[in-house]
Structure formats: structure tokens, C-alpha cells
Amino acid sequence: MEAKEKRITLNAKDLTIGYGKKIVAKDINLSLKAGELSAIVGINGIGKSTLLRTLGNLQPLIDGVIDIDGNSLTTYQPDQLATKISIVLTEPLIANNLTVFELIALGRQPYTNWWGTLRQRDTDKIKDTLHILDLINLKNKKCYELSDGQLQRVLLARALAQDTPIILLDEPTTHLDLYHKVHIFKLLKTIAHEMEKTIVLTTHEIEMAIQLCDNIVLLEGDKNTSGEPCELIAQHAFDTLFPSDTVSFDATTGTFKIEK
Amino acid sequence: MLGLILGVAFLANISLGSVMIPFSDTFRILFGGHIEHTSWDYIIWEYRIPKALTAILSGGGLALSGLLMQTLFRNPLAGPFVLGISSGASLGAAILIMGAGLFTGFTAFGIVNDLSIAMASSMGSFLVLLVVMAVASKIKDTMALLIIGLMFGSITAALVSVLSYFTEAEKLRQFVYWSFGSVGNLTWYQLTLLSSIVLLGILISISAIKSLNAYLLGERYAKSLGVNVKKSRYTIIITTGLLAGGITAFAGPIAFVGLAVPHLSRQIFDTTDHKILVPAVLIYGGILMLVCDTIAQWPGSEHILPINAITSIFGAPVVIWLLVNKRKMVF
Structure with a gap:
């Protein structure tokens, strides 16, 4: 089946990111489409989370443009943007006395009235996400009672309940074991494909990203490339990611090898 | 249920005091019946009822501003006074009471009475709040703002110490009495003012x-959920300043209530939903202050103990007990 041309939802051109005058990374160009799972990868401290937060308007960009659904990020009011982008951050959840249901319900805030009343539409959406992420049995649990893997699913559910075309996740698989890492990755892939969402995550699991993501944004500081995993492998983009005397990349298997 | 406890605490508060008035007579006075002692009528209407109302308003208001601060800063140690509001009020009162003797230029301010202290302390707290707000516009990090508020608190507290050192015993005593806090001595006019401030604070909080x-x-x-963070941060800080500053102006710096009542309410209701917490802290704050005030003016005793001490002596163990007993902090 030949799919129709996918719609570009998130576009960044000549982007420079950082804090105030301190530039973290520049010349970032990416264009992400609806129905695609993308991963931002790179070594520690290269600016993956900074890029993610900049895309989500949680911190100002230094230079360049970001377009969301064809309009510049700066033209959106906070409440409008909340219906376009939802975010899952790495920072620990402080309010862990919320129940799973309450936490997910907060995702409906952009759609509720000033008092935050949940209407039929909202509770339907929350039930949907509970179902999709297999959280029905947990819905009355408090967040502190959950395991790391469950909590990550709940946070994802909250973002999903926000019903936005774009979902950004900052390192959704840290603290998880291999099985749960793969589980989250596959879940995200299914959601992106079936619900036509643009999902972007940062991760250190480059091998997993190569196998499961539709798109990879490779941050290297001065040179930043993005594209499909096989394209990037063909360009030898991963070869120089780590110092070659320690870790080297095997293009045929798409995996990294430790040099002994 | 809570409203009932509040009602009972209110009745207990106005029927008890240094002058023994039988319970039946208190009722008769309240509901317009006739009694023999007209002085009792005066005590109830002009002293005890305004005092009880002040206790409810200040307790509820301080608890609410404590809740706002703890939520905004996501810090269980935050209270209404973390932004230096209380120290600002102390500085205002200190300059009025003690500074008058030091600087001859201030002698025009020499008239020290309850109303002028209220004005000076509210001016002091708003001054500090303004400075903190100016800093808040530059600092984006809420945690840094919290620490800056505490630093301003230290500076003003230090200034008060310096003033105290140079002050004669008589004035010092007057200042110390103010710092004990008191919910008594408010006229109906002052009470109207206080209730409008608290009511305004409550309305803004409900909208937030x-x-x-x-x-x-x-x-x-x-x-990311669409909250206009800049605007709502200002709104919450100003509301806290309004509540804590206004109450401190009329009742003195009352410690503990603002910090503890939000914790009490969260423990009792086991929730963090503000739709429940906002009314809960208002009522609990009111009850706590009424009970503390009743203890402070222990029936039949001539002495009125400093309310500031009572709130902590009787309130702190309750909070400790709750935390130890539940082994888990709800926040």
C-alpha cells in the first residue's frame, strides 16, 4: 500500500539552542511528520534535552525558526500550544500523591473550563488512554505505589490524554530494564503509526532507536544530521559518534561494539 | 461536618474568656435576648465576636496563603512568610515603635497606636514584597526566588535586631508585645477592612x-498544559502578599498556621486536589486559630497568653504526630 504523502507537523530550520548566550548546539534542521516516531540521539551533554525543551517551547531558542503545523512557534498562545504539543519530562514527579486517574485527568486541562470540570468528552478520552496503555487496573492507585515502568506509562497516558498531534518525551526509557525499554519503544511506535502522531523522544538507546524509530536526529554539536536510520548508516553518520578506540559502529548489524 | 466544628469552636470561643459569662446568657446576647448585665452584652459584641471573627479570618487567610506558596514553590517548607513578608512587617513595626526615638526626623510618627502599627507593618511587608517581585521578574527559577525571599527575610530581621539593640527597654517591650501577635482589639471598622482583604484573596485563589x-x-x-506561568506566578505571589501582609498588619506576625494547616489538610483528606484543599485550609485554619485563641485567653484567667506561642506549642505536636503516625508525607 502506497501511503499518501505524510503531513509535516514539526519543522525546525537553522536552529541554534542553548541558555542565554551559551550556545549548546547550532545548525539543527529537522522536519518531522505525522505518524512517525523520531529519536534524538547523541552523547551526554550534547543538548538532546535542550533541543527537546526548545521544541516544546519550555525554553527560548537562540536563533532559527520552529514551525508547528505550519505556523511559527512564537505565534501560539500558551493555551493554544497546549493543544498542539504535550510533553513528558525526566524530572521526578513531586506530586506523587495524585492517583493515576487524577494525573491523567490533568492532561485534559487545555480543554476544560476555568474550574477544570471534566465533561463526558474528557472522561471518554481518559478512559481511552487508560485502555490503550493498559492502566485500567491501576487507575485508583497513587503514583508513589507504581513501579518505574508503570509510572512511565502513566506519564505517557497523561500526554496522550492531552490529545495533541505532537508528543515530546525526554528519556522515557531511563531506569527501565531491557524488556520495559523495548515495551515503551514499541508502544510509542504503535501509537505514532496508528494514531497519526508525531512522537519525538531523546534516548541513549541508539541501537534500539536504529531498529524501531522512523527517524533519527543525530546531535554532534557542530554537525547535526537527521533522517531515516538506514540513510544515516549509509552516510556513516554513527561511525564518529564515539571515540573509535573505545566503541565502534558495525554498519551491517546496526550495533555498537566495545573495543577491547 | 467541618462547618459544624467551626461553629462549635466559634461558640466556645466567644463564651469563654477572662470574664465568666454563663453559656445561656451568651446565647441570649447573640440572639437578641435581654440580660441583666449590660457590660456582658458589650463584652460579647464589641470584644469577643470581633476577636473570634478576626481569628477565623486570619487563620483561614494565613493557611490559604501557605497553601499557595507550597504549591507554587513545590516545597513543603514554604509558608506565607517565605517571601520575607513577615520580616517586612516586623521591620515596619520596628521602625515605627523603636525608630521614632532614634531618628529625630521620625518624631512626627511618634504617635504609636494599633492603627499606625498596622499601617507601618503593612507598608513594610508590601515594600519587601515589591522588591521580591522586582527580583522575580529577573529570576526565572522559582527555587532561587524562594531563597532570595528568605535572604530578604534575614536582612530585615537583622535590621530589626540592630534597632532593638539601640532601643530603650520600654519601646522594646512594646515591640515584643506586637510580635506576640493578637487577634483582639480590632474595631468593627478594621474588621470590615480585614474581611475585604481576605475575601479578595479567597476569590483570586478560587479563580486560580x-x-x-x-x-x-x-x-x-x-x-505545557497551557498555564500562563508568568501571569499566574505574579497572581499567586501578589495574593499571598495581600493575605499575609494584610493579616500581619492587623494581627501581628502569627507563625506556624500558614506552614502547618496545609499539611494537616493534606493528611486528613489524603488529597492534593485544590478544589478540596482551598476550602479545607480555610476552615481548618479558622478552627485552629479559634481553638488557640480560646486557650490563649484561658477561661477565668486574667492573663492573655501570646497567641503566636500557643499556635506553635499546641499545633506543632499535632503535625508531628500526624507525620509519625502515617509514616508518609502527603504532598
Whole structure:
């Protein structure tokens, strides 16, 4: 089946990111489409989370443009943007006395009235996400009672309940074991494909990203490339990611090898 | 249920005091019946009822501003006074009471009475609040703002110490009495003023409940949920200043209530939803202050103990007990 041309939802051109005058990374160009799972990868401290937060308007960009659904990020009011982008951050959840249901319900805030009343539409959406992420049995649990893997699913559910075309996740698989890492990755892939969402995550699991993501944004500081995993492998983009005397990349298997 | 406890505490508070008035007579006075002692009528209407109302308003208001601060800063140690509001009020009162003797230029301010102290302390607290607000516009990090508030508190407290050192015993005593806090001695006019301030604070807080719930996830999540973080941060800080500053002006710096009542309410209701917490802290704050005030003016005793001490002596063990007993802090 030949799919129709996918719609570009998130576009960044000549982007420079950082804090105030301190530039973290520049010349970032990416264009992400609806129905695609993308991963931002790179070594520690290269600016993956900074890029993610900049895309989500949680911190100002230094230079360049970001377009969301064809309009510049700066033209959106906070409440409008909340219906376009939802975010899952790495920072620990402080309010862990919320129940799973309450936490997910907060995702409906952009759609509720000033008092935050949940209407039929909202509770339907929350039930949907509970179902999709297999959280029905947990819905009355408090967040502190959950395991790391469950909590990550709940946070994802909250973002999903926000019903936005774009979902950004900052390192959704840290603290998880291999099985749960793969589980989250596959879940995200299914959601992106079936619900036509643009999902972007940062991760250190480059091998997993190569196998499961539709798109990879490779941050290297001065040179930043993005594209499909096989394209990037063909360009030898991963070869120089780590110092070659320690870790080297095997293009045929798409995996990294430790040099002994 | 809570309203009932509040009602009982209110009745207990106005029927008990240094002058023994039988319970039946208190009732008769309240509901317009005739009694023999007209002085009792005066005590109830002009002293005890305004005092009880002040206790409810200040307790509820301080508890509410404590809740706002704890949610905004996502810090269980925050209270209404973390922004230096209380120290600002102390400085205002200190300059009026003690400074008058030091600087001859201030002698025009020499008339020290309850009303002028109220004015000076509210001016002091708003001055500090203004400075903190100016800093807040530059600092984006809420945690840094919290620490800056505490630093301003230290500076003003230090200034008060310096003033105290140079002051004669008589004036010092007067200042110390103010710092004990008191919910008595408010006229009906002052009470109207206080209730309008507290009411305004409550209304703004109610309108902010939705964004307060978003703040539970932290400032970044709140922003991604469509909360106008800059605007709501200002709104919450100003509301706290209004409540804590206004109450301190009339009742003196009353410690503990603002910090503890939000914790009490969260423990008792086992929730962090502000739709429940806002009314809960208002009522609990009111009850706590009424009970403390009743203890402070122990029936039949001539002495009125400093309310500031009572709130902590009787309130702190309750909070400790709750935390130890439940082994888990709800926040």
C-alpha cells in the first residue's frame, strides 16, 4: 500500500539552542511528520534535552525558526500550544500523591473550563488512554505505589490524554530494564503509526532507536544530521559518534561494539 | 461536618474568656435576648465576636496563603512568610515603635497606636514584597526566588535586631508585645477592612484553582498544559502578599498556621486536589486559630497568653504526630 504523502507537523530550520548566550548546539534542521516516531540521539551533554525543551517551547531558542503545523512557534498562545504539543519530562514527579486517574485527568486541562470540570468528552478520552496503555487496573492507585515502568506509562497516558498531534518525551526509557525499554519503544511506535502522531523522544538507546524509530536526529554539536536510520548508516553518520578506540559502529548489524 | 466544628469552636470561643459569662446568657446576647448585665452584652459584641471573627479570618487567610506558596514553590517548607513578608512587617513595626526615638526626623510618627502599627507593618511587608517581585521578574527559577525571599527575610530581621539593640527597654517591650501577635482589639471598622482583604484573596485563589492543580506537576508541566506561568506566578505571589501582609498588619506576625494547616489538610483528606484543599485550609485554619485563641485567653484567667506561642506549642505536636503516625508525607 502506497501511503499518501505524510503531513509535516514539526519543522525546525537553522536552529541554534542553548541558555542565554551559551550556545549548546547550532545548525539543527529537522522536519518531522505525522505518524512517525523520531529519536534524538547523541552523547551526554550534547543538548538532546535542550533541543527537546526548545521544541516544546519550555525554553527560548537562540536563533532559527520552529514551525508547528505550519505556523511559527512564537505565534501560539500558551493555551493554544497546549493543544498542539504535550510533553513528558525526566524530572521526578513531586506530586506523587495524585492517583493515576487524577494525573491523567490533568492532561485534559487545555480543554476544560476555568474550574477544570471534566465533561463526558474528557472522561471518554481518559478512559481511552487508560485502555490503550493498559492502566485500567491501576487507575485508583497513587503514583508513589507504581513501579518505574508503570509510572512511565502513566506519564505517557497523561500526554496522550492531552490529545495533541505532537508528543515530546525526554528519556522515557531511563531506569527501565531491557524488556520495559523495548515495551515503551514499541508502544510509542504503535501509537505514532496508528494514531497519526508525531512522537519525538531523546534516548541513549541508539541501537534500539536504529531498529524501531522512523527517524533519527543525530546531535554532534557542530554537525547535526537527521533522517531515516538506514540513510544515516549509509552516510556513516554513527561511525564518529564515539571515540573509535573505545566503541565502534558495525554498519551491517546496526550495533555498537566495545573495543577491547 | 467541618462547618459544624467551626461553629462549635466559634461558640466556645466567644463564651469563654477572662470574664465568666454563663453559656445561656451568651446565647441570649447573640440572639437578641435581654440580660441583666449590660457590660456582658458589650463584652460579647464589641470584644469577643470581633476577636473570634478576626481569628477565623486570619487563620483561614494565613493557611490559604501557605497553601499557595507550597504549591507554587513545590516545597513543603514554604509558608506565607517565605517571601520575607513577615520580616517586612516586623521591620515596619520596628521602625515605627523603636525608630521614632532614634531618628529625630521620625518624631512626627511618634504617635504609636494599633492603627499606625498596622499601617507601618503593612507598608513594610508590601515594600519587601515589591522588591521580591522586582527580583522575580529577573529570576526565572522559582527555587532561587524562594531563597532570595528568605535572604530578604534575614536582612530585615537583622535590621530589626540592630534597632532593638539601640532601643530603650520600654519601646522594646512594646515591640515584643506586637510580635506576640493578637487577634483582639480590632474595631468593627478594621474588621470590615480585614474581611475585604481576605475575601479578595479567597476569590483570586478560587479563580486560580485550575492552574494550582497544574503546578502540582511542576512549572514546566504547568506551562505545557497551557498555564500562563508568568501571569499566574505574579497572581499567586501578589495574593499571598495581600493575605499575609494584610493579616500581619492587623494581627501581628502569627507563625506556624500558614506552614502547618496545609499539611494537616493534606493528611486528613489524603488529597492534593485544590478544589478540596482551598476550602479545607480555610476552615481548618479558622478552627485552629479559634481553638488557640480560646486557650490563649484561658477561661477565668486574667492573663492573655501570646497567641503566636500557643499556635506553635499546641499545633506543632499535632503535625508531628500526624507525620509519625502515617509514616508518609502527603504532598
